[in-house]
Amino acid sequence: MTSLAQGDIGAVVERDVEIGALELASGETLPDVVQRVTRYGCEPLPDGSNVVFVPHALSGSSRVLEWWDGIAGAGGLFDTAQWCVVGINVLGGCYGSTGPSSLAPDGRRWGPRFPVVTIADIVEAERGALLEIGIERFATVISGSLGGQQALQWARAHPDLVGQAIVVGTFDHLRAQGIAQNGVARDAIRLDPRFEGGWYEEPPIDGLRLARAIATLTYKSEDLFERRYGNRADRAGGDPSRSLDARFDVEGYLAHQGDVFVRRFDANSYITLTRAMDLFDLRGRERPAGRTRLTFVGIEGDQLYSPQFVWSCAARWAEAGWDSEYRHLESDHGHDGFLAHPQTLAAVLREGLETARPPGTLKGS
Amino acid sequence: MTSLAQGDIGAVVERDVEIGALELASGETLPDVVQRVTRYGCEPLPDGSNVVFVPHALSGSSRVLEWWDGIAGAGGLFDTAQWCVVGINVLGGCYGSTGPSSLAPDGRRWGPRFPVVTIADIVEAERGALLEIGIERFATVISGSLGGQQALQWARAHPDLVGQAIVVGTFDHLRAQGIAQNGVARDAIRLDPRFEGGWYEEPPIDGLRLARAIATLTYKSEDLFERRYGNRADRAGGDPSRSLDARFDVEGYLAHQGDVFVRRFDANSYITLTRAMDLFDLRGRERPAGRTRLTFVGIEGDQLYSPQFVWSCAARWAEAGWDSEYRHLESDHGHDGFLAHPQTLAAVLREGLETARPPGTLKGS
Structure with a gap:
């Protein structure tokens, strides 16, 4: 257990939790599963009423405040003087939890042998880790995108353990358009000759850079791209009207995002x-509506998860008997808006958070 | 001059027209330019009043009926018994006109040395070819996407030579989102090790396949993808819930589109x-409004050129003094809708075409 920092976000504790073997939805068993857990703020109360779990989106980690700095602490959604905020790196990830870059029992990296995992598998691994650190139930799970899928899966699988799930910029299943976008990004990785079918020694950075650029196309709103970059030439130089090797400013932005990634x-x-x-697909799996209160948040200009369709998900779960409501986040950012505008999200969620079961106050309300 | 066929579309005549050297917008001069021209139906009248010019979109050719079978002939927009329908392969293309795969004066392929060309250059090459075959002016120019850019450029550059321009699923400039999408597609080609900086002997088919797949993401509406493919496994086999190498049906569709391409x-x-x-950017180049009548057509569900923004283009040109109007094409296809629904497009355009200057009748009206 490592204490990372003390500050206005309170104590930060990070730990790699061994949860043993995990039976996957596919029927396969994954041995020796480790979950990297980071905990901010208060000690968890025994009834979990002061615990907020923040699963991460695709590129995040257990260190919630590194990718969502508005979620906790001074000016954030949850005041760590009163809340215990927990993040866990997902199963299959690369920030401390068991994934393809971990060692398999034979001492080699799992690499491309790593099994297909589902959001349900990811959530069951998280549950195992939370139990190990003394958290059986919690007040709120909140996140967006891949993190929002986990939030909804928690509600579906464990409605008696979760007070409310706030599901931001996510549907209850991935539609064909989203699958297609993920598919071309995966193909970009495979096109890199260094990929070697997943058995790379040198990472396939050119393919991964392109995959990230493809994904980034949908992470911002079209209007934001237009306002920031328009059809101007790359600020780093070069004239795209003279040379095919020169590029536009928006191409430079995508390349930069890829380089960082x-x-x-x-x-x-x-x-x-x-x-x-x-x-991920939670449609049509009939179960009685659970007690978790659901809030779906759609984001204006979201090119990946249209707010119209988030609204229809909220309606579908309400029809199935859940306490489900829709909130709309005004944003000029699009999909990334929940990260960019924590104060706006706080205002949108204010009523819901004030009437939630857990004690404590909400910053910004 | 080759006569390709006789049938219910009338005579088809194809010819490679030499237009000599072309001075480009960049100031460079491209020598020995050839334009592949295909002509369907009637002989052109001297005043061009029975001529419809159909520039093509990215993957098209001069053979208009091969990529837009609803444009002419029986049941099509223009009855070739009364109209002369002309297509030209664009400068920089690969279907008969001068482009990167043509031989340069040194006897080698132009390859990556081929100069940057603009829509204005493409249109001036077309003008040269049309003059060579006796067409100085024409009644209508109609097309979508890259072809729509050409239609609008014709109106801007030669408003006295063009009766009306029908600009489908296109803006008057490319926005950052479109540039970014083209940029990642180009990067996919460059990622293929066979590309060799453009000096390939073996074509870089893996990169080009991925580029086409990326582009195809935006050619159909999200709803069409969902209805056709959803999150079903690839019909060719494999279970994506069991193997990372298996794929979803929509991924199979994109791969197929890439293979064909x-x-x-x-x-x-x-x-x-x-x-x-x-x-392409025709904003803010102040010139008196020309006499060409402009019809902008936005397509429902177009993920590449939103109908809302097509509408705002129509309004901007009207404000600048042009006879400019907006029509909306209902379609479940999205961007490709103008190709998929020629009858619907005919109905949308009916009034405009009936009151156009040229004689002749419109099929479907």
Whole structure:
């Protein structure tokens, strides 16, 4: 157990939790599963009423405040003087939890042998880790995108353990358009000759960079791209009207996003986690509505998860008997808006959070 | 001059027209330019009043009826018993006109040395070819996407030579989102080790396949993808919930589109023509409004050129003094809708075409 820092976010504790073998939805068993857990703020109360669990999106980690700095602490959604905020690196990821870059029992990396995992598998691994650190139930699970899928899966699988799930910029299943976008990104990785079918020694950074650029096309709103970059030439130089090797400013932005990403992400994890997203589908699995209160948040200009369709998901779960409502997040950012505008999200969620079961106050309300 | 066929579309005549050297917008001069021209139906009248020019979109050719079978002939928009329908392969293309795969004066392929060309250059080459075959002016220019850019450029550059321009699923400039999408597609081609900086002997088909798949993501509406493919496994076999190498049906569709494309398209042409699209920008070049009548058509569900923004283009040109109007094409296809629904497009355009200057009748009206 490592204490990372003390500050206005309170104590930070990080720990690699061994949860043993995990039986996957596919029937396969994954041995020796480790989950990297980071905990901010208060000690968890025995009834979990002060615990907020923040699963991460595709490129995040257990260190919630590194990728969502508005979620906790001063000015954030949850005041760590009163809340215990927990993050866990997902199964299949590359930030401390078991994934393709971990060692398999034979002493080699799992690499492309790492099994297909689902959002349900990811959530069961998280549950095992939370139990190990003394958290059986919690007040709120909140996140967006791949993290929002986990939030909804928690509600579906464990409605008696979760007070409320706030599901941001996510559907209850991935639609064909999203699967297709993930698919071309995976193909970009595979096109890199260094990929070697997943058995790379040198990481396939050119393919991963392109995969990230493709994904980034949908992470911002079209209007934001237009306002920031328009059809101007790359600020780093070159004239695209004179040379095919020169580029536009928006291309430079995508390349920069790719460069940052390839220094910190594993290509096999990218393939594994996008497949988990693709497989997510909670439609038509009839179960009685659970007690978890659901809030679906759609984001204006979201090119990946249209707010119209988030709204229809909220309606479908309400029809199935859940306490489900829709909130709309105004944003000029599009999909990434929940990260960019924590104060706006706080205002949108204010009523819901004030009437939630857990004690404590909400910053910004 | 070759006569290709006789049938219910009337005579078809194809010819490679030499237009000599062409001075480009960049100031460079391209020598020995050839334009592949295909002409369907009637002989052109001296005043061009029975001539419809149909420039093509990215993957098309001068053979208009091969990529837009609803445009002419029985049941099509223009009855070739009364109209002369003309197509020309674009400068920089790979279907008969001068492009990167043509031989340069040194006897080698132009390859990556082929200069940056603009939509204005493409139109001036077309003008040269049309003059060579006796067409100085024409009644209508109609097309979508890259072809729509050409239609609008014709109106802007030669408003006295064009009766009306019908601009489908196109803006008057490419926005950052479109440039970014073209950019990642070009990067996919460059990622293929066979590309060799554009000096390939073996075509870089893996990169070109991925480029086409990326582009195809935006050619159909999200709803069409969902209805056709959903999150079903690939109909060709494999279970994506069991193997990372298996894929979903929509991924199989994209791969198929890519496979078809790589057999028939040149990678350097792809780079050259998408750059021409990127550079297209007719905003703010103040000139008196011309006499060409403009009809902008936005397509429901178009993920590449939103109908809302097509509408705002129509309004901007009207404000600048042009006879400019907006029509909306209902379609479940999205961007490709103008190709998929010629009858619907005919109905949308009916009034405009009936009141157009040229004689003749419109099929479907």
